Amino acid sequence: MKTKLHLRNNLTAFAALLAMMLIMPDQTLAQTKYGLWVTGKRVTSDNCNDLTCLEDVSGKVSFSPETNTLKLSDATITYGATVLGIENDIPLTIELEGNNKITGSNAIASMGADTKICGSGSVEMTVDYDDAIYLKRSASLTIEDCTMSVKGKNYGLLPIKEGSTLIVRNVATLSFEGAEAAIADIDGLVLEGSSILTPAGAAFNKNLRGVAKGGKLVSGKVVFGSAAGIDAVGADAVSAAKPGIYNLHGTRLQQSWESLPKGIYIMDGVKKVKK
Structure with missing residues (x-):
């Protein structure tokens, strides 16, 4: 009887150990998923410290979930026609250092929450097939301090929900370019320490919901610069x-x-x- 009891206890202990071994890998693999995608790949707690582990991302790219900041430092991001460059469903700050370049066939960015692009660096965004930047869910886009050029095939900036606002604050140089219109379908343009440099006489037109001149949205390029x-x-x-x-x-x-x-x-x- 004593031998059977020992055997039963050993079997129970073995079963408990086996269950722990089966559970441990799941705990090890558990990760936090953030509302941010880069070249179509989800940013998680596993990859956020070094996003150059993603295909076609080089330089220094990281994401801080504490501040919701995506940091680009001398980064190059390229992607094909089936994914987006950067997509966010959370408020996001994109901080620029050095010279950065994002190139693709599909949209550079699809912003589903308020987004700010800032920093001492620069970024060149070029899309050869689609529009460059979309704003979703009445999101606002703030561009502050940095140097930035945005070129889309048809539109440079094109919100897809009403209520979107573009805020340009103390930029060194900022340009939007598109064959149909540089900036269209925005409900507000706020200029702080910045002004439209070219084309001369262009301004935000509330009725046309974009940057216009002579009663028409400006096609080609719109350039902002420091008012000072x-x-x-x-x-x-x-x-x-x-x-x-x-x-x-x-x-x-x-x-x-x-x-x-x-x-x-x-x-x-x-x-x-x-x-």
Whole structure:
């Protein structure tokens, strides 16, 4: 009887050990999945510290889940027609260091939550088949401090939900380019320490929901730059003898002061900042 009891206890212990061995691999493989994809691959707790483990991603690329920051440092990202470059369903900051390049056939970015691109570096985004950047779910896109060029085949920036806003803040140089329109279907353009440099006289048109000139959305390229860098154009270009509201290129604007976006203007010959 004692021998049978020992045998039963040993079998029970062995079964418990076997169960633990079967469970342990699952625990080891457990990972946290984040609402961010790079070249179609999900960013997780396993790969977030070094995303160059993903195919066609080189340089230094990492994601911090604590701050929801995707950091690109002298990075090159390339991808084909079946995936997107960067896709996020969470609020995201893309921080740039050095010179970065993202190239693909499909959209560079599909942003499903508010996104900010910033930093001391630069990024060149080029799409040879699709539109460059989509905004989903009424997301806003803030571009701050950095140097950035965005080129899509038909559109540079094209939200696919109403309520999207583009915020341009203290950029060195920023350009959007598309054969149909550089920037279309946005519900707001906020300029802080920045201005539209080219084409001269272009401005946000609320009715056309994009950057327009002469009653049409601007096709080709729209370039933004630091307002401080073109300050000298101001009052010298428009004398006090010419009433009305002008941009810093000396082009008279038809909108009322209340309907103008944030920026720097010359009103009746006096430079004013609308905040």
